Amino acid sequence: MQFNAxxxxxxxxxxxxxxxxxxxxxxxxxxxxxxxxxxxTGMDIVxxxxxxxxxxxxxxxxxxxxxxxxPPIEYVAMHITYEMEGNESxxxxxxxxxxxxxxxxxxxxxxxxxxxxxxxxxxxxxxxxFTNKKEAVLAV
Amino acid sequence: MQFNAxxxxxxxxxxxxxxxxxxxxxxxxxxxxxxxxxxxTGMDIVxxxxxxxxxxxxxxxxxxxxxxxxPPIEYVAMHITYEMEGNESxxxxxxxxxxxxxxxxxxxxxxxxxxxxxxxxxxxxxxxxFTNKKEAVLAV
Numbered sequence: 001m002q003f004n005a006x007x008x009x010x011x012x013x014x015x016x017x018x019x020x021x022x023x024x025x026x027x028x029x030x031x032x033x034x035x036x037x038x039x040x041t042g043m044d045i046v047x048x049x050x051x052x053x054x055x056x057x058x059x060x061x062x063x064x065x066x067x068x069x070x071p072p073i074e075y076v077a078m079h080i081t082y083e084m085e086g087n088e089s090x091x092x093x094x095x096x097x098x099x100x101x102x103x104x105x106x107x108x109x110x111x112x113x114x115x116x117x118x119x120x121x122x123x124x125x126x127x128x129x130f131t132n133k134k135e136a137v138l139a140v
Numbered sequence: 141m142q143f144n145a146x147x148x149x150x151x152x153x154x155x156x157x158x159x160x161x162x163x164x165x166x167x168x169x170x171x172x173x174x175x176x177x178x179x180x181t182g183m184d185i186v187x188x189x190x191x192x193x194x195x196x197x198x199x200x201x202x203x204x205x206x207x208x209x210x211p212p213i214e215y216v217a218m219h220i221t222y223e224m225e226g227n228e229s230x231x232x233x234x235x236x237x238x239x240x241x242x243x244x245x246x247x248x249x250x251x252x253x254x255x256x257x258x259x260x261x262x263x264x265x266x267x268x269x270f271t272n273k274k275e276a277v278l279a280v
Binding site: 008010026029035068105114 | 160171187
């Protein structure tokens with residue numbers, strides 16, 4: 001079940017877990033859609049901040065995909081959590097870079113938004129500074 | 141610009157090329173959508189053939205993505221070339237497995253078909269046995 005993907009000069013190993021006949025030598029393929037989204041928007045943000053002479057001290061991106069209940073198993077929603085640490089004075093630049101990526105540059109996000117909700121939270125120095133995730137309404 | 145993606149327990153390095161400020165330590169993110177598509181349908185096909193006691197001797201999958209001319213740069217069409225080698229008597233099984241993957245199981249393909257044409261060729265022992273790529277009409 002192992003496939004070695006050659007992606008612009010780099011080899012990426014994909015494999016299936018043992019329970020479906022693979023040997024787990026690499027990730028399963030489907031989450032690479034989430035990987036593409038994280039890298040696309042992440043690199044946008046770093047590039048945009050750099051243009052303004054800024055850079056986060058640390059930058060972590062988590063992408064969660066909700067999958068369909070019936071085959072074909074596909075993503076039906078995605079949620080991104082951007083976690084950045086850096087100077088407090090760079091917070092607005094960081095938020096601005098997220099907006100520019102999401103509204104203008106990130107082709108993977110733009111593509112996915114045509115077929116599913118794509119939402120995001122922005123955490124800066126441990127504080128939530130933005131979210132567009134619709135919260136479930138709690139029945140009281 | 142380097143991001144290390146943790147994908148079901150495996151680390152995948154993404155990076156940008158040097159001309160845009162990276163160090164080319166890994167693939168750029170966007171083609172991971174193509175990688176996801178190749179692995180998803182490839183593993184389907186191997187699994188389906190195995191259930192029938194078959195296995196290709198070699199199996200290569202090429203996925204080409206056509207990108208938009210304006211930002212956000214996104215895929216607007218994808219074409220898959222399946223290249224399989226194996227027993228001539230397994231040709232119909234191989235073709236059948238491709239059909240089942242494309243029509244029933246491959247969630248990545250199903251997802252992408254909602255927003256762009258996804259077409260495929262099947263080569264078996266060097267011969268084209270199927271294509272659904274619409275050929276350009278040649279003006280005479």
